[in-house]
Amino acid sequence: MRQKKAISDAVIERLPLYYRDLLLLQDAGIDIISSEKLGERLGITPEQIRKDLTCFGAFGKKGVGYYVSELCQQIVEIIGLQQHWKIGIAGIGHLGWALANYKTFGRLGFRTMGLFDVDHRIIGQNVGGVVVTPISEMEEVVRREGIQIGIITTPAAVAQQVADQMVAAGIKGILSFAPLRLNVPDRIFVFREDLSIGLSRISYYLTNKPQE
């Protein structure tokens, strides 16, 4: 049973977009923003924004807008970003390397505490401020650093084995880029990222768009 009213996945997916833009507004010294302005910046309709934010009780001030810092704080609490989750990335190929340097993770409060690989040309390198350690030491590093979320960017063939190691080390959530279903205990939350979905959506829209 959930403690709070469940919020739909679609809303949960838009919240980080709102949050990141609100941080930019905050940096620019803007205190209040209307749903129209926010919608314009994000390419989302103001109606959708109002509906999303109503889900968790952010009403703003009628005719004026939302208080930027207040809204930021509410989103942080809803998503749980105040925890400053510690993450570890297994598989420091090009994708893992890109993620290790992805500034938005830090902006959202995620802290990269471990990078793991099997390749001796990569082990020992400093990537975005963290030194790559052998994957054989992952369990030890996860426990020592208190890493809670693991990202899998390894080849598909070893993804299950890496997930097993992460689970054994006490990781609670896994973001996987491997194109297969991972078998993990029910208590572990797995989110599978798929880089081909965006292209497929574009293909769908270009195929089905209205004829002019």
Added chain:
Amino acid sequence: MRQKKAISDAVIERLPLYYRDLLLLQDAGIDIISSEKLGERLGITPEQIRKDLTCFGAFGKKGVGYYVSELCQQIVEIIGLQQHWKIGIAGIGHLGWALANYKTFGRLGFRTMGLFDVDHRIIGQNVGGVVVTPISEMEEVVRREGIQIGIITTPAAVAQQVADQMVAAGIKGILSFAPLRLNVPDRIFVFREDLSIGLSRISYYLTNKPQE
């Protein structure tokens, strides 16, 4: 006005997952699959699968399952993958490099016809079978090769400029990894990919999961 009944974004996002798994089944010589089995492989409930597939008229055979090759063909047509879209990637840093080597794109029928960068250490390199050309030649290559979809993996600061060049060259759809809204004409379909959404969802679920 759309020609066909609009299918929800959530369904459109699941179709490529079904498709990729059906191709694996096809490779393994499996002709028929039940929604239960497919659901088990994908971590999606059989009810959801049946509901999704009913959207576009794939009913399968009651008590038996779906014909794998027939279903593949239907999904290809729904998503529009029979077009074998030609894609170009601008920004061959680690993320662009990873995408240029991402096998699923090819499996879905997307063909990478151009890779573009400004860095002289990268220009001229062969990445996944395509030689990186200077971004100043992008318009020429897009026209010559008939590239229809562009992927932007450049730094945010130049993403709008790159999008402008893509539009000028006649690209119809853009997949952007840049953390900002691109201003493009209405006829261009833009899909913004955000690698931080998966982590935010994990954070949300770990924060709000039922207490045991």
